[in-house]
Structure formats: C-alpha cells, structure tokens
Amino acid sequence: MVALKVENLVKDFKRSITLRKVRVVDGLNLEIRQGETFGFLGPNGAGKTTTLKLINGLLHPTSGSIRIFGQDHRNVAVKGRVGFLPENPYFYDYLTAEEFLDFYAQLFGIRRADRRVRVRRLLERVGLAARAAEPLRKFSKGMTQRLGMAQALINEPELVILDEPMSGLDPIGRRDVRNIIVELKREGRTVFFSSHLIPDVEMICDRVGILVSGRLSEQADLHQRLEMTSPASDLRVSGISEETFERLDALSIRTVVRGPEILAEVPGDGSVEKLIDLVRADGGRIISIVPKRESLESIFLREAAPECTESSELEVDRF
Numbered sequence: 074m075v076a077l078k079v080e081n082l083v084k085d086f087k088r089s090i091t092l093r094k095v096r097v098v099d100g101l102n103l104e105i106r107q108g109e110t111f112g113f114l115g116p117n118g119a120g121k122t123t124t125l126k127l128i129n130g131l132l133h134p135t136s137g138s139i140r141i142f143g144q145d146h147r148n149v150a151v152k153g154r155v156g157f158l159p160e161n162p163y164f165y166d167y168l169t170a171e172e173f174l175d176f177y178a179q180l181f182g183i184r185r186a187d188r189r190v191r192v193r194r195l196l197e198r199v200g201l202a203a204r205a206a207e208p209l210r211k212f213s214k215g216m217t218q219r220l221g222m223a224q225a226l227i228n229e230p231e232l233v234i235l236d237e238p239m240s241g242l243d244p245i246g247r248r249d250v251r252n253i254i255v256e257l258k259r260e261g262r263t264v265f266f267s268s269h270l271i272p273d274v275e276m277i278c279d280r281v282g283i284l285v286s287g288r289l290s291e292q293a294d295l296h297q298r299l300e301m302t303s304p305a306s307d308l309r310v311s312g313i314s315e316e317t318f319e320r321l322d323a324l325s326i327r328t329v330v331r332g333p334e335i336l337a338e339v340p341g342d343g344s345v346e347k348l349i350d351l352v353r354a355d356g357g358r359i360i361s362i363v364p365k366r367e368s369l370e371s372i373f374l375r376e377a378a379p380e381c382t383e384s385s386e387l388e389v390d391r392f
C-alpha cells in the first residue's frame with residue numbers, strides 16, 4: 074500500500090522585488106510506502122519545506138498531483154489521518170503545554186475525556202509531563218520542538234510528516250526524537266521527515282530520498298544502497314608468516330604494512346572468510362574486520378554537491 078504519492082510536482086514562487094518566477098520544486102516524483110520511515114534529505118534551500126507544505130495543503134502547487142492513502146491530499150477525511158510538525162512551529166505562548174495540546178485535540182473533534190488521557194500520554198511520550206502546566210513562553214527551543222512532536226501526534230496519525238524534527242535539539246533531545254520515530258514505526262505508522270542531519274537519517278530510515286534543486290536525485294533503500302556500493306572489508310592482522318602474507322596480498326585489493334600490523338582491503342567475494350582461516354591456521358592474530366560501507370554522507374555529497382566530492386586520488390590514505 075502506498076501512503077503518499079507525489080507526481081510531477083511543481084512549485085513556482087515569484088521573487089518579491091523582480092517578480093521573476095523561481096521554480097523551487099521542479100517535477101518531483103516520490104512514493105512513500107505504508108509503514109516505512111522515509112528520510113527526505115537535502116541541503117538548505119533545496120525545497121524540502123516547500124514540498125512538505127504542498128503535501129499538507131499549506132501551499133498550492135503550480136502543477137502536479139499529491140495523493141495520500143490513494144485520495145486527493147485536500148480531502149478532509151485524509152487530513153484527519155495525517156500529522157504534521159512544521160519547521161518553525163509557532164505556539165500561542167500564553168497557553169500551557171497541556172492547554173495547547175487540548176486545544177489542538179479539540180480541533181480534531183476529540184471528546185473531552187479522551188482528550189485528557191491522550192494529552193497526558195503524549196506529554197509523557199515527549200518528556201514534557203513535568204512541564205505540563207508551564208506557559209509556553211518559558212519553553213526552550215528543544216522543549217518547543219518536543220511539544221511540536223506531541224501536537225503532530227495528537228490525532229494518532231497513520232502518516233506522520235515532520236519538517237526537521239531534530240533541528241535545534243541537543244544530543245539527548247535528538248536521541249529522544251529518534252526514539253519516538255522508531256516507536257512510531259513499530260506502531261505501524263508511516264513517517265516522512267526532512268533533515269539535513271545525515272547521521273539521524275542513516276540511523277533510523279528504511280529509505281531515503283535526496284532532494285537537489287527541487288528534484289529527487291536519489292531514492293533508494295538505504296541499507297541495500299549502502300551495502301551494494303561497497304562490499305569490501307578492511308582487515309587488520311598481525312603475526313603472520315611471509316608465505317601467508319603473500320597469499321593475503323594476492324587476495325586483497327591492496328595491503329599496507331604498518332609496523333607489526335598488516336592492513337588489507339579485501340573484496341567482498343568470500344575472500345575475507347578464506348583469509349580468516351589462513352591467518353588462524355598460521356597462528357596469526359586478527360585484530361579487526363570492518364565491512365566497508367559507502368556512508369550516506371558520501372552519497373549525499375556526491376548527489377547534492379558534486380563539485381565538492383573528493384577525487385579518488387584523495388582517498389588513498391583511508392587506513
């Protein structure tokens with residue numbers, strides 16, 4: 074089942090002074106499957122926020138179609154199944170956290186008795202239970218972001234759309250938000266979130282799309298993509314004989330001798346297993362075996378800023 078399908082989405086803005094048209098979203102195609110966690114990556118200004126606003130009906134597309142659970146995204150029944158955390162959530166700062174969430178719950182027509190339970194549970198979930206009765210003007214950026222998460226979840230949405238949910242948070246706050254996203258996935262919800270923080274995406278997403286100049290330059294299964302690109306391993310050993318070294322050298326892409334240690338880059342064709350047996354039989358020591366994965370960061374840099382990508386000559390001293 075497809076949770077969200079975006080087809081040929083285009084959004085033009087007029088620059089206010091020159092009135093020249095600028096195409097911010099440029100024929101975007103995107104498909105999010107039900108139950109997956111999808112990371113929407115892109116450099117600043119790529120058009121992520123604009124895309125998310127278009128999906129949530131806060132902006133009108135110049136052209137293209139957006140379907141959520143198979144229906145037009147402006148459909149009221151569909152909106153009730155979606156939760157949204159905007160990039161810079163604005164809250165009425167004279168309300169308390171509890172009042173604010175209750176107000177939001179009312180907008181979704183949730184009954185009073187249910188509201189109370191739901192609000193309390195959500196405040197716990199985002200770690201704000203102890204601050205429930207404080208006015209929002211006393212909230213830090215991190216607390217505001219957590220409250221925004223709670224607000225996005227008030228209607229128990231099947232599709233949760235979050236615009237930079239980790240931005241402005243300290244490491245603990247980032248970890249907490251990551252954990253909430255993982256929990257949402259466990260509950261069977263679909264999560265679509267934008268971020269420019271690569272490690273957060275790498276840790277929790279099933280799939281990732283990289284937005285560059287309003288188009289998706291890459292949309293892939295993250296783990297498959299990372300494994301597919303570099304199946305080799307880095308092997309570190311010591312205490313082997315000359316003869317074993319020669320066999321290791323022959324099976325490796327390259328070897329480097331560093332003091333008593335030998336570092337070898339071994340292709341992912343079963344050679345690692347063979348070499349482990351060889352080294353052991355020779356009485357040598359295996360210090361480490363590290364599978365080489367292309368990091369999401371290197372994919373991101375290549376897609377988003379090809380001119381900045383390191384040339385292959387620069388990566389010689391990787392050991």
Ligand SMILES: Nc1ncnc2c1ncn2[C@@H]1O[C@H](COP(=O)(O)OP(=O)(O)O)[C@@H](O)[C@H]1O
Nearest residue numbers: 086087097115116117118119120121122123124
């Ligand atoms: N309302 C608007 N009017 C004109 N230009 C806009 C408007 N909103 C965003 N933009 C421009 O669209 C581009 C993409 O912005 P945005 O979607 O916020 O990117 P991201 O969230 O990826 O950083 C930027 O160049 C931004 O200046």
Ligand SMILES: [Mg+2]
Nearest residue numbers: 121122123160
């Ligand atoms: Mg943005």
